[in-house]
Amino acid sequence: FVERNIGFIPGRRVASIDNARKVAILDDGVEMQFDLFLGVPRHRVPDVVIASGMAENGWITVNPRTLETNYAGVYAVGDGANTGTPKAGVFAEGAARAVASDLIVKLTNSGTAKQYDGFGTCYIEFGGGRIGKVEVDFFSGPKPTGTYHEASLALRADKEHFGSSRRARWFGM
Template sequence: MSRKIVVLGGGVGGLVVANRLRVLKDVEVTLVDKKQEHLFYPSLLWLMIGKRKPDEIRRDLGVLERKGVCVLSGEVTGINPDDKSVTVGDEKLPYDYLIVALGADLVPERVPGLSEDAFNLYELESVKRLRYALEGFPGGKVVVLISSTPFKCPAAPYEAALLVEHFFHTRGKRGKIDLEVITPEPLPMPTAGPSAGTAMTVLLALRGIAFIGSTAVKEVDVSNSELIFNDGQKRLFDLLITVPPHQAPQVVAESPLAGSAGWIPVDPKTLATPYDGVYALGDVTTVPLPGRYKSDQPLNLPKAGVFAHHQADVVAHNIATEIKGRGGLRAFDGHGWCIIEAGYGRAAAASGNFYATPTPAVRFKGPGLVLHWEKVLFEKYWLRRWF
């Protein structure tokens, strides 16, 4: 009898898991996404500076049909593990295995004024407009603002600041630009540990980019182009690039799978939930890092594509093993890496084991030319491998 495998989300995690499981005998793999295309998010930063066009970094999810995956375009409106089904629009889909990879929702409206007066670094249409705003920018203060934590890809806003710096340098305008990164984090990429964070602040300083940490925004005063912070301080800007607040997708937060903050708690090694046959992976999960706390709260594994990818490999392997009834199980071990574009044709990298105790064993290296080309090659690999 054929097993029904339902994958929710056609982003990084869902794409990998559906591709890996579709080759099994006697399975029907259905992938559900409200969007019809997959966007390779890391390349948004190249789009921002005119090095990519939108069609170069997105792919039609429908292509997966040719590989035997049933692609259902629609909004997931219910996850019902008690009767082993999900609801998509008006349709109820039964499953034997369910993989939830619905990512994180962006909610700029949580910060008053943010939607009106800022470019959203994490959204395609906004980045397309930002590209032209940068081109026409006469000079002044550019702020890259991280509005709250957690957010996906802890390195991306720093990468954006470094690329913007190079962008203005190549146009002979660097002398007319003040560049700042403002964040509630005490150091960049805090879950990667203090040495990676310090290395990033040094890199920013070498490029003349101010790092303003431990500073949380309360609202944006649109009429005065001014940021107002929780501690009452204010700062003017001429161009605002933001990472908006993130939250768990509503359908997840309202499901029995959700933990107290809406994200899905999973077994750190197997990504299993307490429900039979149900796994969650990637940005939609919350995975406490062993032995690591801040103000008595556990620190969590960062939300990043590299983790969604490796977790998807583990989940697909273990489901395949169970269906075939032979072979060994695998565990996700907390390893991850991130190549951070730094401009000037170079990139830095942070890599290591985030599950290591008492601090993660993450090394920061570069920037160098080879790392930049590794990032370019990975983009090409990704868009060919899974489509």
């Protein structure tokens, strides 16, 4: 950040935006001028999920290993499901795989469903073509474990394969 002259302000959040003045106001009252504001809105389930009554404390209660909700035959995957794993696409993908496996077992009346393993990979761009990687495993041991792979140029191919293999599988691209 220092190299690129980027300021990092930990422990503060943007409380409001004054668009007319192009100012972001932090929760301690500090005002920050901006040309372009890029922000992620507060994370929550859509109103339709709240209205359904499936959410408890804001998120849908599920069995973290099978993704079954408290309603028979209803599953929840993705950010709305309270699995205890991070709310990231890679975890939604793993959870969806477990649901698909469970549905196939139920429909075909054979085999054993593969449970959600809580495993995910996250790539971190360091600039200059270097990529770091974190692999986390939430459920296979007594407590979550993680492995960090130092940023390198070699990991770029790994990241590109992560993306291209999914584009091929999901969209035939």
